[in-house]
Structures are given as structure tokens and as C-alpha cells.
Amino acid sequence: MKALKVFVVGSGIVAVLAQWGINPWPYFAGIGVLSLPFAFAAKDAVSNVFGGIKLLIVDQTFRVGDWIESPSIGQGIVEVVTLSTVKVRKFSKAVQTIPNGVIAAEPITNWSRMTNRRIKMDIGLTYGTTSDQFKNILGDIRDLIASDHRIDHEVTQMVHLVGFKQSSIDINLYYFTKTTDWEEWRSTVEDHILSFVKIIEKAGASMAFPTQSIHVEGLPEGFNVTGIVEKNVSR
Known part of the structure; x- marks a missing residue:
């Protein structure tokens, strides 16, 4: 009924303006353009709220005190969870705030739930x-x-x-x-x-470290490679 009333009133306004010789459609178009930012803001707010419900109630992905990892966060400890955002204490001790709509759409690893x-x-x-x-x-x-x-x-x-x-x-x-x-x-x-x-x-064995073996062929007779190496090492 409310929608019908709005439609009837709107139609009446359009008819009256038309009788006065005023084209109402540019005004409606302007109102629509001005309302776009509010629509986008409302969309993000709704997305964050539903993201919070998904994280906390539906999936129960994490809770305060858990060590988690995700692409947008990296790694950190969950400190505060609201219906719109999650605050994570990074291992650098900085705090990062992430909208629920963002983190709810990402893969999340909960390291606090390790069994071993x-x-x-x-x-x-x-x-x-x-x-x-x-x-x-x-x-x-x-x-x-x-x-x-x-x-x-x-x-x-x-x-x-x-x-x-x-x-x-x-x-x-x-x-x-x-x-x-x-x-x-x-x-x-x-x-x-x-x-x-x-x-x-x-066992009498040794751990390895990176080495290289150099095989040299066709050196002039009497060429002393060992002497050159020892001389360079002594420097």
C-alpha cells in the first residue's frame, strides 16, 4: 500500500508540473545522480554488517585473541570485532582495522586452532x-x-x-x-x-656448505695454480 501511495503521489506531481509546462524528468535525473554516493555508502555499510554476521555467527571464523592470517591483514592477533570492522594487532605491535566486507570475502587461516x-x-x-x-x-x-x-x-x-x-x-x-x-x-x-x-x-660426517669445483684443462707446462691460489688467500 505504501508503494502504491508513493506511485500515486509521484504521478500526481508529474502531471501537475506537466500542466504548468515544466519538464520534471531532468529534476528526477538530478536527484538520482545526487543519491548515487549515498547508495554506494549504504551498499558498503550493508556489506560490512553482513560480513560481520558471516564471520561471527555463521562461520565462526575467529574470535578475540585468535592469531589469524589473510591477504589484507597478513598476520596478527584479533583484538576487537564489531558488526562493521575487525581490529588486528600486528606482530609489529601496530593495529590494523579492516572492514568486515573485505575480510569476509578472503581466505582466512586461523593459526590458533592448530592441533600441533x-x-x-x-x-x-x-x-x-x-x-x-x-x-x-x-x-x-x-x-x-x-x-x-x-x-x-x-x-x-x-x-x-x-x-x-x-x-x-x-x-x-x-x-x-x-x-x-x-x-x-x-x-x-x-x-x-x-x-x-x-x-x-x-658419525664422523660433516654438514655441507655451498662449494664449487673448477676443472681446468690445457694449462701451460709448469703453470702453478696452487701457488697463485695460496698467494691470493694470504692477502
Whole structure:
């Protein structure tokens, strides 16, 4: 009924103006143009409100205190959530405010909902390492991880030789701690790295570093390459 009343009143105004010889349509067009900014503003406001409802009620993507990551935010801790915006404390300690309509349309990773924390690293050993040394090192590393109560032995746990690199033969380690606490995880990683170094030293092997071998052919007779290298090194 309200729409019908508006239509009748509007039609009456148009008819009266026409009787007076006034063309009303340019005025209506002007009103339409002026209303565009308000329409766009209302669209953004509605988008933010519905985005907030989607994040907080429908999907329950995160809550205050969660560590999240998204393209528009990067990473940070959620501090304030309203129906229009989300405020995130970045790890740089700055605060970033994001409209809900923006973040609701993005992929969001909620790191606070991890069940475990992953340890993933490569150990490169020199090409002079023998097969027996590799077997001993792999066995000792596997035993170390298997005996550590801080490691979750119910999830994926792998220690394998994975490939030949330019300067090394690599062992890949992939396993998870029970804790998700960052400091506890870092402490475990530190302990394991120190233990891995001891295992490698015990086996008589060495960790690799980038090197290059230069093969020279056709040098003049009596040309002393070693002397030139030693002279340059001494400088």
C-alpha cells in the first residue's frame, strides 16, 4: 500500500508540473545522480554488517585473541570485532582495522586452532659421507625423535634421505610437537638441532656448505695454480 501511495503521489506531481509546462524528468535525473554516493555508502555499510554476521555467527571464523592470517591483514592477533570492522594487532605491535566486507570475502587461516605445531627442516651432508654413516645418522635421529615425549607420535613423522643437491646429500625431517605454544616449540627445535649436530659429529660426517669445483684443462707446462691460489688467500 505504501508503494502504491508513493506511485500515486509521484504521478500526481508529474502531471501537475506537466500542466504548468515544466519538464520534471531532468529534476528526477538530478536527484538520482545526487543519491548515487549515498547508495554506494549504504551498499558498503550493508556489506560490512553482513560480513560481520558471516564471520561471527555463521562461520565462526575467529574470535578475540585468535592469531589469524589473510591477504589484507597478513598476520596478527584479533583484538576487537564489531558488526562493521575487525581490529588486528600486528606482530609489529601496530593495529590494523579492516572492514568486515573485505575480510569476509578472503581466505582466512586461523593459526590458533592448530592441533600441533610442525617441525620441518633439511640437513645437508657432504658428498664424502659414506652409506654406513648415513645409516647410523638416520637411525640415531629417528631414535631421538621417537624417544622425545614432546613429539606427537600419533601424527605424521618422517626422517628420510630426499635428494642430491649441488653441494650436499639432504636428509629431510618432518614431524610435529604436541604443544602449539611458540616458545615451547622453539625450545624443542633448538634442543633437536644441537642433538643432530652431535649425532653427525659422532658419525664422523660433516654438514655441507655451498662449494664449487673448477676443472681446468690445457694449462701451460709448469703453470702453478696452487701457488697463485695460496698467494691470493694470504692477502
